[in-house]
Amino acid sequence: MRTANITIVPAALTHNLTQVKKRAPNAKVLAMVKANAYGHGVAAVLPALKQADGIGVATFTEALEARQLGWDKAIGLVEGVFSAYEWQQAIDNACSCVIHHTPQLDWALENVPAADSPARQVWLKYNTGMNRLGFDEKTVIEAAQRLHDVGYQLILTTHFANADDRDHPLNATQIQRFSDMLKYLQQHITPSVEGSLCNSAGVVNFPEHHHDWVRPGIMLYGSSPVIDQSAIDLNLKPAMEFSARIMAMHVVNAGEAIGYGSRWTAAQDVRTALVSVGYGDGYPRVVSDDAYVCIVDADSGTSYRCPIRGRVAMDMIVVDLSAAPVDIKLDSKVVLWGAMPHVDEVASHAGTIGYELLCRLSARPKRA
DSSP: OOEEEEEOOHHHHHHHHHHHHSSSTSSEEEEEHHHHHHTTTTHHGGGGGGGGSEEESSSSHHHHHHTTOOSSSSEEEETSSSSSSHHHHHHHHTTTEEEEHHHHHHHHHHHOOOOOOOEEEEEEESSOOOOOOOHHHHHHHHHHHHHTTTTTTEEEEEESSTSSSSTTTHHHHHHHHHHHHHHHHHTTTOOOOOOEEEEEHHHHHOOOOSEEOOOOOGGGOOOOOOSSSOTTTTTOOOOOOOOOEEEEEEEOOTTEEEEEGEEOSSSSSEEEEEEEEOOOTTOOSOOOOOOOOEETTTTTOOOEEEEEOOOOOOEEEEEEEESOOOOOOOOOOOEEEEEOOOHHHHHHHSOHHHHHHHOOOOOOOOOO
C-alpha cells in the first residue's frame, strides 16, 4: 500500500508550551490552533496544550470544533465574528472575540452577553502599524469607552509586523504606540484593561513587553519564529514528522536525466530511490538542489541524508542513494521533515516559511 504519513508528537507540543511559559512566566497563554492547528490537527494537539489558559482560532467553525472536542477553557476568535448571527453563536459557545472594526462593535453593543459569560471579555484591536485590522488612535478610545460603559472587560491587542527581526525600526514604533494607548485606557477608562502584544516572535524577542497575555503560534509546533535563532537554539522540538517509504530503486546511468523537465542529469551512474510522496501530499514542488530527505535503515535505525534529484512530482520524488548503504531496503522509511530535516530547513529550500508547508499539507497522507 502506498504510504505517506504525518505523525504528531504530543510530548513535543507540551515541551514547547513549557518553553513559552518559561519565557513569559507572568503572562497568560492563548495558544494558537487556527488553520487546523497549523496543519497538525486540532484533535491531535488539544490534549497536549491543556496547560494553556486558552486557545486562539480564526473562525467560528474552528471554535465550535474545539468545543465539540471537549475544550472547556477560553477560546479567542482572533478575527472576531463576521455577522450579528455569529456574534450570538459566539456568546452561546462561550467564546471571547476580537473587535477590530465598527460592525463588530455595533453587534457587541446591540447584544451584550450576561455578566458571567466569557463573551463579556473582548479583545479590542488597535492598529499600531501592521495596517490590516484594528481601530486607529482616535476610534480605539471611543470603542473602548463604549464597550466599558455596557460592561465589557477589555484586552487591548495589536499585532507585530516585523517581530521576527528584533532590530526592525517598526517594532519600537509599535511597542511605543501600544504602551501609550494601554496606559491611556487604564488611566482614563478603567485600570482593569489588560494588554496583549506578543506573538511567538514577540515572546522571544521582546520579553519586557509580554503584558497580560501572549499569543504563541508557530513556536508551539517546534519552528523558530525569529530570523536569527533556530528551533534548536530556542529549545523547541518539532511536533510533526512527515514521512513516506521507498517504493522502488533503480540505477540511473551517467548522462541520463531524471523527472519532468529533465532538470537534473547524472554525471556518473547513480543509485536512486523513488519515494511515495509528492506535492499532492503537501511536499513543495519547487525546491532547490540543496533539498534532501533522511532515509532510515530498518535494521540499524541509522539515518542517511540523501538529496532530492529532479523535479518533485504530484505523487513521487527521486532521491540519490549515494550516501546510503548498498543494502538499503525497499520500503525503508524516508523522513521528509521532522527532527532532520527540520521543516524550517525544507522551507528555506522552497523559498518559503515553515508555516506555509505545515498549513498546506493535503488530506492524502495518513495521520497518526
